[in-house]
Amino acid sequence: MLKFEYSSLINAPVDIVWNFHERKDILKLLTPPWQPVQIVRREGGLKVGAITEFRIFLGLIPVTWIARHIACEPYQLFTDQQIQGPMESWIHRHQFSSQNGQTRLTDYITYELPGGLLAELLLGWWVNSRLQDMFHYRHLVTKQECEKLANYQYN
Template identity: 70%
Template sequence: MLRFEFSSLINAPVEVVWNFHERSDILQKLTPPWQPVEIIRREGGLGVGAISEFRLWIGFIPVRWIARHTECIPYQLFIDQQIEGPMQSWVHRHQFQTENGQTRLTDIIEYELIGSEITESLLHRWVNARLEDMFRYRHRVTQQECEQK
């Protein structure tokens, strides 16, 4: 199992950061413009059973990715898990913690690539670098949106 973690401190209360993630357009806001991703649907907000569906483009090949929320503790965390997609497995934990009146936002992803351990050893650094780019963007947008309030 591979792991990626990205954390930042948002100068806003946890309620503001959580409520930002509840927005109906959150996937559009947090998807980097350079990523070849189409948002197909988002249903159910952040609660357990919520669904997000994407179409990823790997070259000219469309790949369907569906994630379902498996856990939600308001103002603390929500977890989504891939139920269909390009990974062998994918669990994404979104944590919100109060820290000196601010919010520590942490994304933790545990995943397995399709293929063998050799595939993982060859590709995990590349995948983590892409995740680093994406979450750096997501956290910057979150800071810009939430720190204005």
């Protein structure tokens, strides 16, 4: 099993960062423009049972990726799990914690690649580098949008 973690500090309170993630257009905002991904649907917000469906392109081959939210503690965390997709398994926890009026946003992912240990040894570094790029983008957008909103609300 492979692991990935990305964390950043956002100069906005947790409620602003959490509410940002509840936006209906959040997936469009947080999907890097260079990624070959189509957002098919998002139902249920952040609650347990919520569904997100993507179509990702592996070269010219479209692959459906469906994730279901399996945990949600408002203003603390939500977790999604792949129920259909390219990975053997995938669990992604989004955690929000307050630090002196700011928010520590941390994404934790555990996943398994199809093909077992050999695939993980050969491709794990590449998948983690793609995740690094994606979450750098996501956290940058989140930071910019939430700090702008916090400045507007509190100034």
